[in-house]
Amino acid sequence: MDISLNIPVLFGFLKVSIAVYGVNPSIDSPVTNVTALEGNTVTLPCVVKYLGEFKVVWISPSSVALTLDDRSITDDARYLVERPFSQEWNLNIMNVTHQDAGQYRCQVNTVPVTSKTVNLAVLVPAKIIKDISSRDVILKEGETLFLQCNATGFPQPTVKWYKLQLGQKQDIHRSGDVLIIPNVTRQTAGTYECVAYNGKSDSKKTRVIVQFAPKVSLLSKRIGQNVGKETILDCKITANPPSDMYWLKGNTNLDTPNKGKYQMRLYGSNIDNTVKTLSLAISDLQKDDFGNYTCYARNSLGKDFDTVLVYDYAIHFTTPASIDTSQTNLQINHSKATGLSADVSKGNHYMMTSSILLLYITMVFIIF
Structure with missing residues (x-):
């Protein structure tokens, strides 16, 4: 024997039915977390056993009914119920956006209501807004370089800076939306790249030109x-x-x-x-x-x-060897001349000493 109670709920679309079969409908799990990439199609799972004559409805995060059984009851054509098996009442959302994120409920019109919560997180890939980020920069030596890299995404992306050297990406160990380099030199010039990452990445290159006065070298x-x-x-x-x-x-x-x-x-x-x-x-x-x-x-x-x-x-042009030889001869001649003077001086001193001694002996002999 079936007992049916007609209670207007969900804008008059549902009829609450109580079937006395001894088994009430059940849902696979109370809470499920789903993460999707923006722009893709995401599936929110819901498995209902022993449904009988009861109805399944999907409720949006803003408490709006999206589907009734396998029919869409909203003007947004992106919502669709998919039933690969008889007990599955999955909700597909096509071209999902960050605004679609939130808490969805898969409900069965039992008393009390049997419900399952699906938390949808939508990953928005990192994207650099090039129109409001730095373009190529020209500045003079001694000035301060400001580069800006405006990135959006969910979760909020991290931004790192690199400098391209001979085609290789060199980490300059700077992070954040803004790169500041004071007192630039000609070595500061080059191509810089900012990379935004939150699981997905985006990048932008900016050329930095540093002007300076000429330097001449020979x-x-x-x-x-x-x-x-x-x-x-x-x-x-x-x-x-x-x-x-x-x-x-x-x-x-x-x-x-x-x-x-x-x-x-x-x-x-x-x-x-x-x-x-x-x-x-x-x-x-x-x-x-x-x-x-x-x-x-x-x-x-x-x-x-x-x-x-x-x-x-x-x-x-002068040969180093000839310079050395002349210097050597000069030194030799100088040494010989010096030695000769010394010898002459010594001889004269000896002869003078001998004469004085002889004179002294003669005088002594005469006296005695």
């Missing part, structure tokens, strides 16, 4: 060469922005006159093109070509120069 300050030969002068220039570069002899710019005598070549020597070599080739050296040559560089932040002396190798 491999040698003195170069010797013979008349009629060719010599090459190399000058290394480090500058950013790029500088005006040229060689001078006296006050004459060698970039334009006498192209046959002088030839300049410019070479780049690093990735960011801040280091260059300005080479000056001087052909068929003549006497008036010897002298000081100045490498000069100038940009908007300053200037620098350095000078090398080109001298006649034949005139300035």
